[in-house]
Amino acid sequence: MNPWDFDFIAGLLKQKSGLIVSKDKVYLLESRLVPVARKHGHGTLEALIGKLRTGGDDKLLREVVEAMTTNESFFFRDNKPFEVLQKETLPFLLQSRAARKQIRIWCAACSTGQEPYSIAMILKDEAAKLAGWKIEIVGTDLSTDVLDRARNGLYSQFEVQRGLPIQLLLKNFAQKNEMWQINADLRSMVQYRQINLLDDLGSLGQFDVVFCRNVLIYFDQQTKTQVLDKISRQMPQDGVLFLGGAETVLGISERFKPMPGQRGVYAMAA
Ligand SMILES: C[S@@+](CC[C@H](N)C(=O)[O-])C[C@H]1O[C@@H](n2cnc3c(N)ncnc32)[C@H](O)[C@@H]1O
Numbered sequence: 464m465n466p467w468d469f470d471f472i473a474g475l476l477k478q479k480s481g482l483i484v485s486k487d488k489v490y491l492l493e494s495r496l497v498p499v500a501r502k503h504g505h506g507t508l509e510a511l512i513g514k515l516r517t518g519g520d521d522k523l524l525r526e527v528v529e530a531m532t533t534n535e536s537f538f539f540r541d542n543k544p545f546e547v548l549q550k551e552t553l554p555f556l557l558q559s560r561a562a563r564k565q566i567r568i569w570c571a572a573c574s575t576g577q578e579p580y581s582i583a584m585i586l587k588d589e590a591a592k593l594a595g596w597k598i599e600i601v602g603t604d605l606s607t608d609v610l611d612r613a614r615n616g617l618y619s620q621f622e623v624q625r626g627l628p629i630q631l632l633l634k635n636f637a638q639k640n641e642m643w644q645i646n647a648d649l650r651s652m653v654q655y656r657q658i659n660l661l662d663d664l665g666s667l668g669q670f671d672v673v674f675c676r677n678v679l680i681y682f683d684q685q686t687k688t689q690v691l692d693k694i695s696r697q698m699p700q701d702g703v704l705f706l707g708g709a710e711t712v713l714g715i716s717e718r719f720k721p722m723p724g725q726r727g728v729y730a731m732a733a
Contacts, residue, residue: 464489468512472496475515479528480605481661481682481690495530499523529606533681536574537625539581540676544705547728548672549585552703556671557592559701565597569670571660571694572678573602576613576653577622580645582674583652584631601667603658610655616645660690664697673698676727677707684715691716695731704729 472492476482484492493508500511503523515524539545556566570579579602586598604610623632623643636643658664660678673694679687694704695718704719706712706727712719719729 464492464508468509471516472512475524476528476531477683477686479524479661480532480659481686482528482531483681483683484531491531496527499526499530502526525607529608532606532609534574534606534609536577536677537622538577538627538631540578540626541708541727542626544674544676544727545581545585547725548582548705549589551725552672552728553585553589553592555703560596560671564595565599566593566672567599567601567668567670568672569667569674569697570600570602571658571673571675573604573613573655573674574606574609575618575622576602576609576616576645576655577618577626578602578674578676579613579653580616580649581626583649584635586652587635587649598652600653601670602653602655603667604655605657605659607657610657613653614650614655616650617642618645619643660693661686664693667697669699670697670702671699672703672705674705676705677710679710680707687715692718695719698731700731702731704731 469486469489473484476484496508496511500506500508503511505511505514511527514520515527560566568582570582573579579600582600586593586600602613617639619642623636632643635646635649637646658667675694679690682690691712695716698704706729708727710727712721712729718732720732722728722730
C-alpha cells in the first residue's frame, strides 16, 4: 500500500473511531477491508480507499470503520472484575442507594453482549436483595453488527465454553440448534444502544458503575484521556469504573484513581 493511501485510511479510522493503525498493521487493513471492498464491487483495497476519498457514502464508511473493530469478548472475562462487582461494589451500592433504590450500570464497549449478560447473571443471583429496586444495564458499542448479535443473545458452543461456568450455562441458556441463546429474562435486563465513545455522551445520563474494558487499548493517549474525561462526567462522585487488564488511568486521566488492592477498578478522584 502506498504511504498516501495508508495515511488517508489510518487518519480516517482515527477520526471516526479512535482506532490507531500503525504501519506494521497494514496486513490487518488488507485482511479486514478487502472483503468490504469486494462486497461493494471495488475489487481492491486501493480502489476502496479511492472511493472513500471521494466521500459521500456514509454506509460504506460505517462498514469500513466497523470492519476494523476488534470484537473479541467472553463471559466473565478476567473473573476478578465481576467478583469485585458482586462482593464489593454491589453491597456498597445497596447501602448508598438505599433511599433511591436505583442502580445504573453501563458497559461502554459491550461488543456481542457477554459482558453485560455476565453482569445481568450476577444481578439475577442477587435478586432477593434487589427486590423493589430499579436496575438498568445499558450496553453500548460503535458497531451495529455486534449490537444486533448482543440483542439476539445467541452464542456458539465455543463462545459459551469461554469463561461461563457450566451451571450458569444450563440455568440461563437454551440450546437452539448448534447455538445457545441466553434466556429472555436476562436479555430483557440489558438495553443496547449504538454509541461512539468519541461522540457526546451526555444523553446517556449518570451511571453508578461503568465497565469500559478492552477498548481504550486501541486508542492513542490523547483519545484515552478525552474518553475517560467524558465517562467521568457521566458518573457521580462515588461511581466505580472498571477497565480491562491491560488498561489504566495512571498518567492518562486525573479524574480517576485506582482503588487500593483492586486491579482494574477505579474511583473518582476528589
Ligand atoms: C475487544 S471488544 C471489548 C468487549 C468487552 N468490553 C470485553 O472486554 O470483553 C472492543 C469493542 O469496542 C468497540 N469500539 C471500538 N471503538 C469504539 C468507539 N470509538 N466507541 C464505542 N465502541 C468502540 C468495538 O466495536 C468492540 O466491540
